[in-house]
Amino acid sequence: MPSTLERSTAFTRRPGWSLYLWRRYRLPYLLLLPVVLLLLLFLAWPLASVFYFSLRRTPLGEPSQFVGLDNFALLFREARFLGNILASLQYLVGVLGLSVPVAYLAAVLISSKVRGAGAFRTLFLLPWIIAPVVSAILFRTMVDPYTGPVARALETLTGRKYLFLVNPQLAVITIIVHSAWRSFPLEMLLIAAGLTSIPQELYDSAKVDGAGGWAQFRYVTLPLTKNQLFVAVLLITIWTLQDAEGVYSLTQGGPGYTTEVVGVRLFKEAFIYFNVGIAAAIGVVLIALSVLFMVFYLRVLGAGEGQ
Amino acid sequence: MKARLRAGLAWLGILLIGIVVFFPIAWGVKTSLTAPLGLGGGSGLIHLQNYRYILSQPLFLLYVKNSVIVSLGAVLAAIPMAILGGYALARFDFPGKRLSVLLLVLPLLPAIAVLVPLIVYMRRVGLYNTLLAVILANVVFNTPFAVWMVRGFILSIPIEIEEAATIDGCSRLEALWQIDLPLAAPGMIAVGIFIFINSWNNYLYAFAFTTSPELAVLPQALLRFLGAWGTNYGGLTAAATLALLPPAVLFLLSQRWFIMGMLAGTGK
Numbered sequence: 001m002p003s004t005l006e007r008s009t010a011f012t013r014r015p016g017w018s019l020y021l022w023r024r025y026r027l028p029y030l031l032l033l034p035v036v037l038l039l040l041l042f043l044a045w046p047l048a049s050v051f052y053f054s055l056r057r058t059p060l061g062e063p064s065q066f067v068g069l070d071n072f073a074l075l076f077r078e079a080r081f082l083g084n085i086l087a088s089l090q091y092l093v094g095v096l097g098l099s100v101p102v103a104y105l106a107a108v109l110i111s112s113k114v115r116g117a118g119a120f121r122t123l124f125l126l127p128w129i130i131a132p133v134v135s136a137i138l139f140r141t142m143v144d145p146y147t148g149p150v151a152r153a154l155e156t157l158t159g160r161k162y163l164f165l166v167n168p169q170l171a172v173i174t175i176i177v178h179s180a181w182r183s184f185p186l187e188m189l190l191i192a193a194g195l196t197s198i199p200q201e202l203y204d205s206a207k208v209d210g211a212g213g214w215a216q217f218r219y220v221t222l223p224l225t226k227n228q229l230f231v232a233v234l235l236i237t238i239w240t241l242q243d244a245e246g247v248y249s250l251t252q253g254g255p256g257y258t259t260e261v262v263g264v265r266l267f268k269e270a271f272i273y274f275n276v277g278i279a280a281a282i283g284v285v286l287i288a289l290s291v292l293f294m295v296f297y298l299r300v301l302g303a304g305e306g307q
Numbered sequence: 308m309k310a311r312l313r314a315g316l317a318w319l320g321i322l323l324i325g326i327v328v329f330f331p332i333a334w335g336v337k338t339s340l341t342a343p344l345g346l347g348g349g350s351g352l353i354h355l356q357n358y359r360y361i362l363s364q365p366l367f368l369l370y371v372k373n374s375v376i377v378s379l380g381a382v383l384a385a386i387p388m389a390i391l392g393g394y395a396l397a398r399f400d401f402p403g404k405r406l407s408v409l410l411l412v413l414p415l416l417p418a419i420a421v422l423v424p425l426i427v428y429m430r431r432v433g434l435y436n437t438l439l440a441v442i443l444a445n446v447v448f449n450t451p452f453a454v455w456m457v458r459g460f461i462l463s464i465p466i467e468i469e470e471a472a473t474i475d476g477c478s479r480l481e482a483l484w485q486i487d488l489p490l491a492a493p494g495m496i497a498v499g500i501f502i503f504i505n506s507w508n509n510y511l512y513a514f515a516f517t518t519s520p521e522l523a524v525l526p527q528a529l530l531r532f533l534g535a536w537g538t539n540y541g542g543l544t545a546a547a548t549l550a551l552l553p554p555a556v557l558f559l560l561s562q563r564w565f566i567m568g569m570l571a572g573t574g575k
Binding site: 027029047053114126131133136138140149190242245267 | 321329388420426428550
């Protein structure tokens with residue numbers, strides 16, 4: 001594989017190289033053409049347009065006009081938007097903090113040599129293939145102050161009434177638990193794939209060196225699942241940061257704006273109020289946040305080595 | 308003794324996580340089978356009133372139909388592209404191949420942001436407020452990962468089989484059609500199910516591209532029920548259970564290949 005690549009780059013300096021490339025690699029290029037066209041037209045081009053629209057005001061039915069950074073200035077002077085960003089960060093920290101440890105534990109359990117444990121790999125994945133609006137209905141049913149089992153159990157235990165989606169703190173907790181419930185299965189799947197690829201001999205020799213359970217985990221298991229952990233954390237971070245459907249189904253951003261994460265705000269501006277300019281500006285912020293986290297993880301966790 | 312203790316602890320952990328995973332689902336199904344207040348007549352534990360009511364609503368059946376059209380449409384449009392692209396990535400070396408990493412990176416950017424200009428463009432080309440626009444969005448956002456999944460499945464087929472066929476006079480495309488696809492058929496079905504489930508579950512694209520109530524897909528209708536029905540949990544959970552069944556059944560049927568494809572797709 002490297003040899004073809006080296007050869008081909010050498011040809012880039014010659015005249016007529018594109019014709020040569022075409023003759024030689026026509027088949028793979030043709031096979032990829034539909035996908036590439038699709039993604040250029042409907043993904044790359046609109047992605048670039050988000051930046052263009054964020055600099056314009058586009059009233060419905062009228063021609064748009066250039067307004068520079070006005071949309072951004074408007075947003076960042078708003079207490080509500082700063083609140084949206086904080087709500088997103090809080091949501092992200094909560095979901096990761098809750099789902100990653102549970103996912104790791106679940107991964108260890110389903111990859112253990114206990115008979116029958118493997119079957120739960122499939123069953124535990126169910127929350128992940130359920131639609132966000134469906135799981136939101138399930139969670140709303142559970143926390144209803146009069147009929148929900150979770151609210152009722154808490155009431156019996158403490159003697160107080162719990163209005164989950166009315167009380168701001170409880171609403172935040174509800175969206176976090178809901179999202180963690182949806183996210184942990186994929187993290188578990190990825191981490192379990194890492195666990196099963198660790199050769200048993202490593203544990204045996206660790207035992208010979210006198211390593212106990214914790215030391216085996218700290219020096220064998222954890223380092224060897226680092227890459228899978230990285231992919232899992234990255235994916236869930238990106239999805240949590242961009243989530244609109246899950247939170248919107250559950251609380252629509254309420255009460256007030258307490259659970260209005262950036263995705264929900266964008267959802268409302270774009271699809272309910274049709275503020276194209278503001279929505280595009282929020283989109284740019286969301287893209288920036290996503291890229292920021294990707295770069296941060298790549299740098300700090302230094303993953304990808306040896307891949 | 309120690310091994311038994313360990314197995315006991317493992318089962319305890321699995322039990323606890325199992326309760327967390329299944330309690331919301333089980334409670335939802337139970338609620339959907341409970342008679343609405345005041346209509347408690349009849350004996351037995353299972354009441355199908357909620358389901359009967361929902362399935363007698365012509366609008367509900369229309370939403371199901373829309374969801375089927377959108378999800379199947381997305382699968383049928385995306386699968387051929389994913390197969391051709393995935394095959395090219397698995398079996399050929401060519402300049403620019405490294406750019407295929409973009410197929411994994413692009414889906415990490417926020418789809419919801421991309422939808423904003425897409426709405427404007429769909430309006431311009433007259434696709435706004437059609438199911439075709441919803442299908443298109445599902446195809447666009449599912450194809451990159453689907454290509455990567457197909458690539459993984461094709462790579463798992465030994466290339467020698469294909470080489471033997473080309474020596475016998477098969478062209479590469481004939482080899483793909485006659486050798487790789489039959490051998491990778493379970494994998495390809497899993498890729499189709501992956502696209503189907505994602506399209507079935509999504510309401511973002513339908514919300515963005517349609518305004519007519521009769522074009523709503525099932526999750527969008529569920530969202531509307533949530534707003535309109537408030538605390539009619541029997542009706543809500545019955546509708547939710549019906550919406551949950553197709554993905555759950557398809558996933559359980561294809562789980563082995565589905566999971567394999569997921570892991571191949573995330574770069575394992």
